Amino acid sequence: xxxxxxxxxxxxxAADLITVRGARILGKLDVLYAPAGRKGxxxxxxxxxREYLGEHTEVRCCHFxxxxxxxxxxVVWEEVARALDAEVQAGKQVGFITLGDAMLFSTWVxxxxxxxxxxxxxxxxxxxxxxxxxxxxxxxxxMEQQSLAVIACTALESDIRQALAQHDSLVLMKVYGRFAxxxxxxxxxxxxxxxxxxxxxxLPGEQCWRQLREVSDDQPLPYFSTILVNKQWERV
Amino acid sequence: xxxxxxxxxxxxxAADLITVRGARILGKLDVLYAPAGRKGxxxxxxxxxREYLGEHTEVRCCHFxxxxxxxxxxVVWEEVARALDAEVQAGKQVGFITLGDAMLFSTWVxxxxxxxxxxxxxxxxxxxxxxxxxxxxxxxxxMEQQSLAVIACTALESDIRQALAQHDSLVLMKVYGRFAxxxxxxxxxxxxxxxxxxxxxxLPGEQCWRQLREVSDDQPLPYFSTILVNKQWERV
Numbered sequence: 322x323x324x325x326x327x328x329x330x331x332x333x334x335a336a337d338l339i340t341v342r343g344a345r346i347l348g349k350l351d352v353l354y355a356p357a358g359r360k361g362x363x364x365x366x367x368x369x370x371r372e373y374l375g376e377h378t379e380v381r382c383c384h385f386x387x388x389x390x391x392x393x394x395x396v397v398w399e400e401v402a403r404a405l406d407a408e409v410q411a412g413k414q415v416g417f418i419t420l421g422d423a424m425l426f427s428t429w430v431x432x433x434x435x436x437x438x439x440x441x442x443x444x445x446x447x448x449x450x451x452x453x454x455x456x457x458x459x460x461x462x463x464m465e466q467q468s469l470a471v472i473a474c475t476a477l478e479s480d481i482r483q484a485l486a487q488h489d490s491l492v493l494m495k496v497y498g499r500f501a502x503x504x505x506x507x508x509x510x511x512x513x514x515x516x517x518x519x520x521x522x523x524l525p526g527e528q529c530w531r532q533l534r535e536v537s538d539d540q541p542l543p544y545f546s547t548i549l550v551n552k553q554w555e556r557v
Numbered sequence: 558x559x560x561x562x563x564x565x566x567x568x569x570x571a572a573d574l575i576t577v578r579g580a581r582i583l584g585k586l587d588v589l590y591a592p593a594g595r596k597g598x599x600x601x602x603x604x605x606x607r608e609y610l611g612e613h614t615e616v617r618c619c620h621f622x623x624x625x626x627x628x629x630x631x632v633v634w635e636e637v638a639r640a641l642d643a644e645v646q647a648g649k650q651v652g653f654i655t656l657g658d659a660m661l662f663s664t665w666v667x668x669x670x671x672x673x674x675x676x677x678x679x680x681x682x683x684x685x686x687x688x689x690x691x692x693x694x695x696x697x698x699x700m701e702q703q704s705l706a707v708i709a710c711t712a713l714e715s716d717i718r719q720a721l722a723q724h725d726s727l728v729l730m731k732v733y734g735r736f737a738x739x740x741x742x743x744x745x746x747x748x749x750x751x752x753x754x755x756x757x758x759x760l761p762g763e764q765c766w767r768q769l770r771e772v773s774d775d776q777p778l779p780y781f782s783t784i785l786v787n788k789q790w791e792r793v
Contacts, residue, residue, distance in 0.1 A: 328692075333682070337578035340568065340684060344577055422684075424691035425698045425705070433695060434793045444692035446569070446684045448576060448658075455660035456564075456680035459669060462661040468708040468716065469661070470724070475702050483723060484704065487716075557670045 323441070324409035327416045328433070330423045330447020331369040334545075335523035338453065339370065343445045347373040351413040354405065356428060357382045366418040378416075385428050398428075402435035409441050422447045426473065426494065450547060451492040454519045458529060460551050463490050467553070474499040478506070485510040485550070493548040501538035503548060508534075512550055520546040559677070560645035563652045564669070566659045566683020567605040570781075571759035574689065575606065579681045583609040587649040590641065592664060593618045602654040614652075621664050630667075638671035645677050658683045662709065662730065686783060687728040690755045694765060696787050699726050703789070710735045714742070721746040721786070729784040737774035739784060744770075748786055756782040 327346050332338035347353070347370050355367040364382055374380070383401050386393055408415040419429045423444050436442060451471065455462045463469040467489035472481060474495045484491060485506060496503055496518065507513045518530045520543040528543070530536050563582050568574035583589070583606055591603040600618055610616070619637050622629055644651045655665045659680050672678060687707065691698045699705040703725035708717060710731045720727060721742060732739055732754065743749045754766045756779040764779070766772050 330688075332576065335578070337581065338576050338682065340574050341577055341580055342571070342573040345573065422688045422691075422698075424688060424696070426700065427697075430697040430700055433697075434791075439695055439792075442695065444695065446574065446688040446692040448682045448684055449688065452566075452658045452660060452682040452685065455658075456682040459675055459678065459680065460660070461663075461666040461669075462658070463707065463709075464662065464666055466709055466711050468706060468712060468720065470704060470706050471699065472704040473699075473702055476704060480704065480723075487719065487723075488706070555670075556675075 324412045325414055326405055326409050326436070326442045327414075328423045328429050328442065328444045329370070329416050329418050330445055331366050331418055331420055332448040333421060333450045333453035333523045334365075334369065334521065336369050336372055338448050338523055339373070340445060340447060343447065344373040346445065347378075347416060348375045349414060350375060350378045350416040352379045352381060352408055353416040353418065354401070355380060355382050355418050357384050366420050370418055394431075398431040398435055402432045405432065406437045409438060422449045425449055425471070450522060450545065451494070451549065453522045454547055454549055457522050457527065458517055458519060458549065460517065460549060460554055461490070462492070462549075462551075464553075474503050478502075481506055482510070485512060489552050491550040493550070496546040496548055497542055497544050500536070500540060500542060500546075504533055504536070504538065507548075507550070512552065515552050515554070516548055516550045518546060518548045522547075560648045561650055562641055562645050562672070562678045563650075564659045564665050564678065564680045565606070565652050565654050566681055567602050567654055567656055568684040569657060569686045569689035569759045570601075570605065570757065572605050572608055574684050574759055575609070576681060576683060579683065580609040582681065583614075583652060584611045585650060586611060586614045586652040588615045588617060588644055589652040589654065590637070591616060591618050591654050593620050602656050606654055634664075634667040634671055638668045641668065642673045645674060658685045661685055661707075686730070686758060686781065687785065689758045690783055690785055693758050693763065694753055694755060694785065696753065696785060696790055697726075698728070698785075698787075700789075710739050714738075717742055718746070721748060725788050727786040729786070732782040732784055733778055733780050736772070736776060736778060736782075740769055740772070740774065743784075743786070748788065751788050751790070752784055752786045754782060754784045758783075
């Protein structure tokens with residue numbers, strides 16, 4: 322059997338929101354690479370998939386620095402990409418797990434960019450955090466002719482303002498540490514009353530705020546906090 | 558046991574791209590409602606989930622008119638919502654399946670708007686068609702500070718032009734019947750060479766075009782055809 326690398330999306334957090342395909346592949350891997358936020362720290366992605374892992378799968382946690390220094394990050398991406406290449410060349414069935422969907426705001430794409438044999442790669446898509454948030458909040462992402470923008474709150478303020486003005490629905494990711502600023506932008510745009518915020522959707526710590534006007538500017542938020550804006554949604 | 562309504566996202570098309578949760582719920586339903594494109598026609602959503610259905614699950618196909626007449630559509634939404642309400646009130650475990658993700662461009666939200674007991678509803682999110690396309694094409698949706706717009710090609714031309722100018726990545730859905738116009742807009746925006754088109758991603762009829770410049774304006778396309786634009790993606 323020739324080697325293959327699977328990039329497996331875990332979905333938003335609840336273990337049973339992974340795809341059937343992802344779960345089946347996890348059961349037959351020789352080795353699984355799991356990203357960990359801090360050196361020696363736990364991997365949330367690993368905790369999601371643990372129940373699906375085969376008995377003989379070796380697990381390797383890899384640490385990606387959150388550093389602003391892109392040279393430092395590139396060294397790590399290059400190292401992990403070479404390690405994945407080597408496993409595949411050795412004929413192994415290799416997995417790399419990634420939170421949410423592998424192709425949206427994921428470290429995985431920096432590895433994909435650097436792999437020597439993309440033809441040996443299969444990417445298993447996953448449920449995005451914002452699809453999970455829309456489901457839990459019973460608030461649609463977009464209907465019919467509407468348009469949806471997915472932006473990170475780390476984007477330029479002018480770009481966020483423009484997107485708020487132009488789209489019917491918006492997903493604002495990476496709110497953590499930026500809530501006061503985003504709340505002010507939503508207020509300026511007249512959108513505070515059609516926005517909601519969720520943290521850790523589908524995980525045991527899930528929280529939802531539907532009245533952002535009443536949320537204090539210094540409200541402590543979990544790392545995975547996202548705002549969903551839908552300008553037109555209402556029950557009939 | 559009290560009645561419950563599950564809106565179950567099937568994912569993009571391949572049966573094993575449904576979530577583990579969706580598959581498990583399908584196995585325990587009393588009744589499943591499946592949307593069908595044409596009256597008496599087959600339901601693509603039903604063909605995706607058939608293998609997960611319990612032996613005793615009753616299947617009811619419901620036809621939603623594609624008509625431009627919104628009064629006609631509203632009558633059907635109201636009828637189906639009342640039927641779902643009645644099943645739940647009778648204590649049944651009821652499913653409604655929906656292609657892709659239930660909260661994105663789905664008829665499901667028109668039913669959700671009209672249900673009498675949203676507290677009896679659980680929405681199971683799914684893999685969107687565009688996440689599947691990004692995975693199959695090995696082309697990311699967005700990285701780091703980038704922004705993604707998801708728009709329907711039925712939107713106003715001025716809105717499409719604006720989105721093409723402003724976002725790093727774009728998903729253009731509902732290309733069917735509008736390819737020539739969208740190709741011209743992409744060309745005007747200088748984006749023809751960073752766009753790709755996929756039809757029926759993850760289904761047996763999957764097709765991918767990476768050189769849109771060479772695709773003829775009157776190329777016959779399947780109904781589920783989507784264009785993905787990523788202005789910055791390249792291998793290292």
